[in-house]
Amino acid sequence: MTAPSPGRRPAGHPALAAFGTTIFAEMSALALATDSINLGQGFPDTDGPAEVLAAAKEAIDSGRNQYPPGPGVPELLQAIAAHQHRFYGLALDPATEILVTVGATEAIAATVLALCGPGDEVVTFEPYYDSYAATIALAGATRRTSVLRFPDFAVDEASLRAAFSERTRMVLLNTPHNPTGKVFTRAEIDLVATLAREHDAWVVTDEVYEHLTFGAEHIPMATLPGMAERTLTISSGGKTFSTTGWKVGWVSGPAAAVAAVRGVKQFLTYVGSGPFQPAIARGLGLADATFSTLADSLRDKRDLLVSGLTEAGLRVSVPDGTYFVIADVADLGVTDALAFCRDLPHRVGVVGVPVSVFHDDPDAGRSLVRFAFCKRDEVLAEAVTRMARLRTIA
Numbered sequence: 315m316t317a318p319s320p321g322r323r324p325a326g327h328p329a330l331a332a333f334g335t336t337i338f339a340e341m342s343a344l345a346l347a348t349d350s351i352n353l354g355q356g357f358p359d360t361d362g363p364a365e366v367l368a369a370a371k372e373a374i375d376s377g378r379n380q381y382p383p384g385p386g387v388p389e390l391l392q393a394i395a396a397h398q399h400r401f402y403g404l405a406l407d408p409a410t411e412i413l414v415t416v417g418a419t420e421a422i423a424a425t426v427l428a429l430c431g432p433g434d435e436v437v438t439f440e441p442y443y444d445s446y447a448a449t450i451a452l453a454g455a456t457r458r459t460s461v462l463r464f465p466d467f468a469v470d471e472a473s474l475r476a477a478f479s480e481r482t483r484m485v486l487l488n489t490p491h492n493p494t495g496k497v498f499t500r501a502e503i504d505l506v507a508t509l510a511r512e513h514d515a516w517v518v519t520d521e522v523y524e525h526l527t528f529g530a531e532h533i534p535m536a537t538l539p540g541m542a543e544r545t546l547t548i549s550s551g552g553k554t555f556s557t558t559g560w561k562v563g564w565v566s567g568p569a570a571a572v573a574a575v576r577g578v579k580q581f582l583t584y585v586g587s588g589p590f591q592p593a594i595a596r597g598l599g600l601a602d603a604t605f606s607t608l609a610d611s612l613r614d615k616r617d618l619l620v621s622g623l624t625e626a627g628l629r630v631s632v633p634d635g636t637y638f639v640i641a642d643v644a645d646l647g648v649t650d651a652l653a654f655c656r657d658l659p660h661r662v663g664v665v666g667v668p669v670s671v672f673h674d675d676p677d678a679g680r681s682l683v684r685f686a687f688c689k690r691d692e693v694l695a696e697a698v699t700r701m702a703r704l705r706t707i708a
Contacts, residue, residue, distance in 0.1 A: 329451040336444055337671045341655065350659035351697045353619075353685040354667040356492070356637060360690060362556035362597070363604055369596035370560070373589035382588045384580060386414025386564070393595035394564050401524075402534050404542070410569040413576050416586040417561035418522045418550040423449045424579040425518050425546055425565055426484070430455040434483035439469075441672030441679055443492050443520070455483065461678045464642055465631040467496040471505060482513045490523035490532060493672055493684040494640055495633020497530035507538050516571070517545045522563075523636040525554045525605045528613040530634035536567070543568055546575070551594035553637075554605070556688075560590040612637055612687070615694055619687040622698025627705050637688035640669060644681035646704060651683050662700040 338355045345352035361367060378387075385391060391408035398404040406412055415421040422445060430436060432454035438446055440459040450457045460474040487506055489498040498506075510517045519535045536545040550563035565575055597604075616632070619639055623630050628641040648654045651668035659665050669679035687694060 327452065329454070330448060333444075333448050333451075337667055338444075341665050341667055344656070344659050345665040348659040348663065350663045350665045351689075351693060351700065352665045353687070353689065353697055354655075354665040356686045356688060357558045358556040358637075358688040359693065360556060363600065365600060366551075366555050366557065366593050366597040370590055370593035373592045378589045378592065380588065381585050382414075382591055384585055385409075385576065386412065387588075387591040387595070390414055390562075390564075390591045390595040390598075393598040394566065397598045398547075398566065402537050404534070404536055406566050407569065411572055412564055412566045413572050413579065414587075414591060415563045415565060415579060416583045417552060418520060418548050418563035419445050420561075420579065420582060421548040421550075421563045421565040421575075422446065422486075422518070422520060423452070424575045424582060425548070426450060426453050426455070426486070428574040428578045429516055429518075429571070430483050433481060435479060435481040436484045436486055437474075437477045437482055437515070438486040439488070439491070440674055441493050441669050442486075443488060444672060446486055446488075447674075450486075456481070457674070458482070459674050461673075461675055462491070462494060462496065463678060464640060464682055465629065467491070467494045467631065469498070469502045469505065474505065475509065478509050478513050478515075480513070482515045484516045484518055485510050486518050486520070487535065488520040490521075490527055490530075490635030492523065492636055493638050493667070493669060494631065495636045495638050497527055497532060497634040500531075500533055503533050503535060503538065507535060507541050510544065511540065515544070517541065519545060519547050521547060521549045522553045524549055526609055526612055526637060527635040528609065528616065528633070532635070546571055551590075551597055554608070555594065555597045556608070557590070557594070560587055560594070562587045562590050562594045615687040615689070615691065618691065618694050619685060619698065622694070622701055623685065625698075626701040628701075637686055639685050639687060641666075641683050641685060642681050643683055648681050651679065651681050655683060662703045664697050664700050 341354040395406040395408045426449045430453040434455040436450045458477040460477045536542045546567035552558040631640045655668045666683040666685045669682035670676045673679045
């Protein structure tokens with residue numbers, strides 16, 4: 315292979331040069347190499363509701379395997395509208411105010427690219443899901459953050475106000491929140507809404523864990539007075555129905571904004587997830603018990619892992635939602651969670667993810683580790699047994 319000529323720019327998008335390989339790819343590869351229990355990546359190890367899986371098979375068998383309509387298949391658009399009205403009282407026009415995407419990650423990317431550009435600023439909370447930073451960089455916009463700090467991850471009003479400026483174009487809000495498991499309170503949501511109105515900014519909400527809460531109320535931003543017209547709501551079926559590999563997401567909001575997002579999305583994936591779209595539509599129409607049963611099951615798994623991590627000598631923030639637990643390993647003498655996570659599979663055969671990689675300010679999460687509890691009970695029990703060894707080898 316010949317070397318690039320002098321002055322030739324290296325391959326790759328310059329905006330992504332600082333991001334490299336995701337931490338999830340690194341840690342999942344390490345889990346395989348060491349035969350460790352992977353509590354790093356957030357995907358369930360069991361299938362979702364039988365009715366949803368059967369609907370996908372029916373769609374495949376009936377020949378729905380070609381390109382679906384650009385906005386999404388009609389029954390899914392209608393099901394999303396019905397879901398938003400059923401759970402939150404929001405009225406949406408399926409034809410103009412909803413767009414189906416290839417997972418929530420594409421919805422986030424297409425929305426940021428559609429609404430933001432160079433000179434714009436995007437406010438978000440850190441730690442943040444890693445695609446947020448990359449997408450903002452691809453848009454040429456500037457990321458401004460407010461830190462949520464262990465153990466309660468409460469919003470710091472002064473910090474949040476300082477993140478806003480005359481250049482604020484968008485607030486990117488994730489609730490229930492990955493990686494902390496925090497469910498934003500009504501007061502916190504109100505504060506974000508107030509600041510968005512003051513700065514005439516869009517609010518884009520990532521609500522993929524909306525049904526995975528444990529006693530805390532999930533409050534969609536679009537339900538607040540005066541916010542529906544400046545909010546784009548994103549969710550997906552992957553977390554709700556344990557079908558993360560299907561990549562069926564959506565974005566909803568004002569018709570003109572959704573049209574702008576659709577204009578970008580058509581040049582990203584065009585369309586996708588054909589036979590899985592009617593299956594997710596089937597899922598969204600299932601009885602309330604389907605949604606509550608999954609949350610109840612996850613609550614039990616959360617409690618199992620929290621108890622085990624606590625007994626292993628870690629301080630733990632008990633989450634109100636999602637399927638992640640944040641633990642502080644500082645009491646084990648750890649000052650670098652990234653090094654700790656790279657070593658943990660070799661020491662006890664468990665994989666976690668360092669929270670510092672989700673921060674602009676690495677000091678804010680230097681000794682914090684995220685573990686996923688969306689695994690079978692026997693897997694979690696074995697992970698807890700292995701983590702207990704830390705007390706004797708720390």
